[in-house]
Amino acid sequence: MKTMLLSAVLLAGAAAASAAIQTKTVDYQQGGAALQGELVWDDAVSGPRPGVLVVHQWLGITDYEKHRATMLAQLGYVAFCADIYGRDARPKNVGEAGAAAGKYKADRALLRGRVNAGLAQLKQSELADPKRLAAIGYCFGGTAVLELARSGAELNGVVSFHGGLDSPAPADGRNIKCPVLVCHGADDPFEKPEDLAAFESEMREAKVDWRLIKYGGAVHSFTQPDPGFVNPGARYNEKADKRSWADLKLFFAEIFP
């Protein structure tokens, strides 16, 4: 009887926890630009918890990032979807997305400023433990979190999913203070072998604590059921999506013991 009661309490607790995901829109600024991110957490978790910055792909913040943030909140983290482009600069199509991503990829100082501004928002939330922070990013956002690490940000780890790995300033690898995990589609046609090789050299020379996983059969955007455009080089891959998420959880278990 006692056991049954206990089970009932546990079940009720689990139901309450999964129903308790909260989101809050956060307005903030960087270099005069108005930015708007989204904080996501589970209010069944009490006290400061590890915080995870989520950086968007080339289309800017979409439901995709909010979904990933929700998945992170369900794991007990507080997640903040950073806004790189600005509240009033959300791309409406892939043409605008390409232009926006291109602008920030060409101006790494600006990109670093924007992603650091997102990290600062996460860090100042009373829900986040400021000593336990990570950043993850998808495609363009993968590049952004690597630039965050290259800027010398204090983090416990960064994860790039099908992100651009190239760097115009490879010597900045020496500023990286945290473990780096790169989840890469082995057949990604948008990431040239020479960019991969240059990334590895950057990590090696800078003695970064890094690892890179190549998922066979996966191309660009392998975690995104709707990459926003039709191209055989950018396609969802369920196996690689699930495996890379399991790899993220293993990485987080290591950096947030």
Next chain:
Amino acid sequence: MKTMLLSAVLLAGAAAASAAIQTKTVDYQQGGAALQGELVWDDAVSGPRPGVLVVHQWLGITDYEKHRATMLAQLGYVAFCADIYGRDARPKNVGEAGAAAGKYKADRALLRGRVNAGLAQLKQSELADPKRLAAIGYCFGGTAVLELARSGAELNGVVSFHGGLDSPAPADGRNIKCPVLVCHGADDPFEKPEDLAAFESEMREAKVDWRLIKYGGAVHSFTQPDPGFVNPGARYNEKADKRSWADLKLFFAEIFP
């Protein structure tokens, strides 16, 4: 009181389980050669369980392989340390080890015969579920388990740790029926970039379900505290060792649901 009793029973169970690792020396033959392997299991586990073939590095079966087999038994698997070289052909030094490994690397048909003979031994054990089998190998043994897969063996998965990835017959990749995980030291000087590239091409062309993890800072033999010789290109790396074992566990959780 009931809770305390239950805890006591659970603790006693856990202690019994960890003290219950059993080993059995198994003599078998292949092509007229006398082979001698080692079966390792936990007799606290009842009934058939997934079986894991463990293939040795260039020195032949040593305490290292038995230790890995014990770790697998502690996870609930039954492990069999296969003997590739033969009971009376165990290398006594690195010179003999190099000659032995070289012989089998030059004769892949013989290597396949030997590693398949080991798999057959594991499969016929009443402790192993013949429908749930995997093979793992270290250095030379990594090559051996890839050759096992290339021979068309029925397996749920193979894992190579710092193994040689080259193949004299890349078309045989098409015989691979199971997921492949390669755990590779990103700074391994014994595995040439062209061999890595050829391996990836083999997997890609054959549409194998594969993934490869590069561990930054790790060289050859990164899982072996004593690689048997002194060379800056072959050195233990505790981080990469622990991470690759965690990656193995994740892979096994996927292939043995």
